[in-house]
Amino acid sequence: MTDSPYVDAYLGALAAMTRLGKPRDLNALAAAQAELLDADIAIEDELLRRHLETAGLNDSLRSELLTTTAKWDNAPEPDWAEGTTPNTPARREVITRLLKFGDETAALFNEKCSIAGVPKPTVIAQEWAPWYTDDIRKRRTYYWRNYEEYLATRKGWSPEARASLDIATDRVVERLADPTQPESYKAKGLVAGYVQSGKTANFTGVVAKAIDVGYRLVIVLTGTTDILRAQTQRRLDMELVGRENILGGADEDDPVATHGLDYQDDRDWIERRFLEHGISPRLAGRPNIHRLTTQRGDYKSLSQGIIALDFPRRDEGKPIYDPDNLFTTDARLAVVKKNSRVLDKLVVDLKRSAARMEDLPVLLVDDESDQASVNTSNPKKWKEDRKERTAINRLIAQLLSMLPRAQYVGYTATPFANVFVDPSDAEDIFPNDFLISLPRTPGYMGPEDFHDLDSTIPDDALDYANSNRKAHVRFLPDEMPADHSDLRAAMDTFVLAGAIKLYREATGDETFRHHTMLVHEHAHTIVHREQADRIRKVWEESGYYTSTAHERLRTLFEDDVLPVMHARSDGRPVPSDYARLAPHIGEVLARVGSSGNPVLVVNSDKIEGENLDFDRQAVWRILVGGNKLARGFTVEGLTVSYYRRQTKQGATLMQMGRWFGYRKGYRDLVRLYITDDMYEAFEAVCLDEKYFRDQLDRYAELVDGKPQITPAQVPPLVAQHLPGLRPDAPNKMYNAKLTERRSPGFGVEPTAYPVKGELLAANVETFAPLFAAANGDIHTFKTPANRDFQARVGIVSHGVMLRTLEDLIWGDGDNFAPDLAWLRRLNSGDIHDWAVIFPQLGIRNPSRLLIGSGPFSLHHRDRRRPPYFGALSDPKHRAAADCIAGVPQVVDDEQARTLLRPRRGALLVYPVIERDPSGHQDGEADIRQVVMTFRVTAPTTADRLNRPFVTFVTKNSLRATDAIVDK
Incomplete structure (x- = not known):
């Protein structure tokens, strides 16, 4: 079936259901649409099934049906879903039943449009009063709907990608302040994407939805170069603003009226690839968008700034944010380079219009927010090309202070500069309200696509198919x-x-x-x-x-x-x-x-x-x-x-x-030509970022409907594993202190160990009971790559394990303290004993006695920066340890299963040497050169109470929402 009226009827029905926000009888709605189209066509369940049977991947009806269904599959708690969980067969059964599909059509539909699950963002946020309701989403969706359609028809975005963007942008917009509320509130948040991963698409969607719900001045701060600002301006103009707003009512066929238009010689403009709304948005009852900047021109002082930034009110007796005024007022858009001279012009013009700005809902989007926006009081930190950071930060703070209803949303692919913000930033752009980590979207080629992170495949079995490094990296x-x-x-x-x-x-x-x-x-x-x-x-x-x-x-x-x-x-x-x-x-x-x-x-x-x-x-x-x-x-x-x-x-x-x-x-x-040292440095940063995002994913889950952590608690949490990320000013400190971290079934791997030989020797001696327990037979375990590895294994009581861990000396006292605090709280009802596993290497690797026990293999690792190592445990060994701790595994490891017991944990132990192993002769190891490192996995059954995984204390309870306070 390829008749256009037939497809149009179904597309119209799906559009109607999108406005309703819930699935309804698809064939009945399509029949009604066919009548409106004066189309003499049959609308039957069997004909729809026949269409889906032959529909290709680019079929418009299949694509739109998949997009709409993906949103229903992912909806958190819609009133029509009968309490079903998102992305489950039960949810899909409700959807197909409400669509009134017959059994055969439902089965075919589920085959063609499988429940894949749309990648969702991770949200760490303060509690907030929900205002961005389904009703608002349905009624105020003009610019978002046109943008989403542009992504589908002009850019070829898949239904899954569009649904993921819809969900992710909702998570941002719903945490901004309600633009119509009488009380002013300044929300500040950070959105962390990936490098070159579609952050611009996300903030374009956020801007579209923000304008739809009433934000009337949008300022987008780009990077520090003209080329990036122009690229961002064009992208917004092409995909969001649209031809009608760019022309501003001018006849595009009149060369006099369009003289000086910035896209007259643009190939995509000439070939009509810019978004078209069909009519002026104002004629459709929606706001026009007036550009304060163009692709060729950054923000310039307005000769009539008061008029250009004027927002007329229908009812002068009411403030701008009142719905009677807000939704009859046009929006302004400025795309501004982060340059102090340019920003200063904008600040001056806004000051001239200050009286009208008090009640105006404003959205400030800060792209590349870790560049130039973050303040620093220490010039030694910055390279020559970053010398204006303090000036930019001051001007952003001025913008936020003079606009009481301004919302700040920073975007970055490297969030650490914002999350571990300098102490002096605690009161301006720290993301107090929300931190959102965007998911990797389909088709994205990111850092891990050039590395074999956590690969369990031995080096001699790597090939172009199973190794990203072999496929894409060539070493210089x-x-x-x-x-x-x-x-x-x-x-x-x-x-x-x-x-x-x-x-x-x-x-x-x-x-x-x-x-x-x-x-x-x-x-x-x-x-x-x-x-x-x-x-x-x-x-x-x-x-x-x-x-x-x-x-x-x-x-x-x-x-x-x-x-x-x-x-x-x-x-x-x-x-x-x-x-x-x-x-x-x-x-x-x-x-x-x-x-x-x-x-x-x-x-x-x-x-x-x-x-x-x-x-x-x-x-x-x-x-x-x-x-x-x-x-x-x-x-x-x-x-x-x-x-x-x-x-x-x-x-x-x-x-x-x-x-x-x-x-x-x-x-x-794709190929990357790079030196070994730089490749290893990239891998270390990738692991840091992966750990950071994994932490956020884990702690984002609500407990009893409340957040486990807030953005203000993220810095000390992640700083436990990322060296050097601390407030630098001697008179400042983090306000939140991580006191306890629970990790049943999760591997915990401390990285900060002493450097001095006498302290290393003391730690080796502390491990004596564990050496003695594992001094017997060698066990053989399976790896996920179906290879074997051997290990010495012993069983010790929880008391012995706890005393060993408590007596260890650390290179950073905070590195393991929160995890140890939790292990201390476990009793015999939570954990009985531990399997201690010493992986053994091949005969060509050093294997030595450790204070009379063994011999044990010595593993070579490098410190990233004293006292911190990078990853210590070998991914090939983790499956066996986790299996013993009760974590479900894909690998069928008979030896690991024989060691599995209720209330048993597992400890992978790696005696590490940092120098050339040739210096370690047969016999006793020099324990002043051995670092006792480990990975601990508590049993999955430990600590079964439904409570947050982390516990904090606030050092200054009067400033509980501040990330950093005075000592």
């Missing part, structure tokens, strides 16, 4: 080769990847407008020009039109590119041999060198060579850059990254990860 020598062979290899991969994109265009339905390579070696702009000259020389000397170069490309294709494609192409066209690819090589070279210059320098000062405008032109280039390309700016078509820059700041590392993002149609072609 520490020193740059004199012949630049490493850079040439990256360029060769870039050329081959471009040819494969063209091959896929010719043999499939993918199109690739952009194809880029990024070279990132240095932060300083003065070095970039020298790098560009070197890259141009290597490009010229590569001889891509010669037979020698073709043989080099053929070898790279056959040895590297083709095997990865076979493992990871995901059904996309793959050329069977180099001969099928060779005809496209010339087109790649022509596009990259079309301007006579294959290299563009993009630094903090300017773009050298030609404009870099992904919106107005196709870009096939090698880009050389630093900070401008390392923060917020999206490098379209990025396929190959050559990375040598050194930095010690974790947030800087993550932001420089431009290779993260959406790589539709060429994910298998």
Whole structure:
């Protein structure tokens, strides 16, 4: 069935149900829609089933039905759901019953539109008074509905992705203040996404919904560069503001009326790819959006600021926030670079209109909120290119203070600067009200896609299919080769990847407008020009039109590119041999060198060579850059990254990860050329971020309807495992102190151990009872990769275990104290004994006696920064320990099951050496060089009370909501 009236009737029925907010008889509503369309068509359950049987993935009816159902599947507690749990067969049964599907149609529908579950955000928030009701969502959804439709029809977003965005933006908007309430309240929150993961889409959706519900001045603060501000402005204009608002009533066919319009020469504007509302929103009873900035122009002082920022009231006797005035008033939008001179102009104009601003609901969105917005009172912390942070922070604070109804929402991919905010920020942009961690969305290629985090597969079994590192990462020598062979290899991969994109265009339905390579070696702009000259020389000397170069490309294709494609192409066209690819090589070279210059320098000062405008032109280039390309700016078509820059700041590392993002149609072609040291540094930061988000997920669950933690309690919680994240000012401290952390069934791995030899020796001696207990037979366990590993195992009582842990000396006293406090509270009804497991390595690894017991394998680990290690336990060993503690496992490990007992915990123990193991001769180990590290998993049955996993005390109860207070 492909008749358009038939599909339109069902789409109209689904739109009606969306407005109702609940499932109803779909066929009956579709029949009513058909009458409105004057369509003489049959609407029957059997015909709908036949349509779904043949519908492809891009079928509009199937797509919209899936989107609508996904929202119903995920709805928390709708009144129509009969108490069913989200994303369960029971919830789906209610939905299909209310849709009045027959049994066969329901079965087919569930097969075509499976209950996959939409990724949801994690929310840490204060308690708040709900106001963003289903009724408001249904009645005030003009800009959001048009934006969501644009994502579906113009950008090809899947139903799951749209439903996930809808849910995530709801979580933000519902925690802003009700714009119509008489009392003013200034909510402050932080939204943590991933680098290049769609944060702009999220805040665009938040802005759309905020304007729908009554926010009438929206200020979007972008990064510190013009190129990023222009990119953000265009994105909002194209996907949210729309043609009608941009034209402002002007006839777009009248060259005089549209003179100076910022998109007149824009390809997407000319080809009508900008969102269209159909009519002026004001004519539809909705607010128009007036832009205070344009793509080409940042905020400028308004010659008539009072008029431009005037918000007329229908009833002068009532405040602006009164619904009679608010919903008859247009909205203003300003997209402003974080530059003190620009922001100062905005502050001055708002001061001139201060009398009218008191009652105005304002939304302040701070993109890249960890850049420039966070204040610092210590200039030693900041690099030269961050010298204006304090000025920007002061101006943001001024904006918030002069706008009593302003709501602040920061967006970042590196949340630590905001969560562990400097003490002086405690009263301005700390996210006191909410902290929201966005989920990874389908199709996103993030940090873990370049690492084998928690992999249980032995190194000798890794291949392109099961190892992200082998598939996507190519390691560079520490020193740059004199012949630049490493850079040439990256360029060769870039050329081959471009040819494969063209091959896929010719043999499939993918199109690739952009194809880029990024070279990132240095932060300083003065070095970039020298790098560009070197890259141009290597490009010229590569001889891509010669037979020698073709043989080099053929070898790279056959040895590297083709095997990865076979493992990871995901059904996309793959050329069977180099001969099928060779005809496209010339087109790649022509596009990259079309301007006579294959290299563009993009630094903090300017773009050298030609404009870099992904919106107005196709870009096939090698880009050389630093900070401008390392923060917020999206490098379209990025396929190959050559990375040598050194930095010690974790947030800087993550932001420089431009290779993260959406790589539709060429994910298998993505390569990262990087040094071992930098790769390990990235992995460490990835693990930190993963731990942070896992913590938030765990503690976000409500207990008795109340939050376990608030944003003010997040810093001391996470600081237990992330070194160096403490208030720096000597007269400041965190107000919340973590006193107890319960973890039944969760592995806990302290990381802060002493450095001095005598303290290490004391810890080894403390472990003597555990050595003695595990001094017997060797046990063989299974790994998730179905490999065996051997371990010494002993059983000790809870009392013996507790005394051992209590007597240990720590490199950071707070590192394990909250976990130990909980273990002390467990009695014989919670836990009886512990299995102590010492994993043993192969015969080529050091194995020594420890104070007469053993021998035990010594494991090599490096400290990330004294006294802290990174990950200590081996992922291959965790399944056995967790199984013994009662955690359900996929692996059927008979040996682990024989050790499973009620009320038994498990302790994985790793005697660690940090130096060259060759110094450890046979016999007794030098215990002054052995660090006793471990991972503890309490039994799942321990502490069965329904109470929060964490307990805090407030040091200053009079300022309980402040994250940081005076000592």
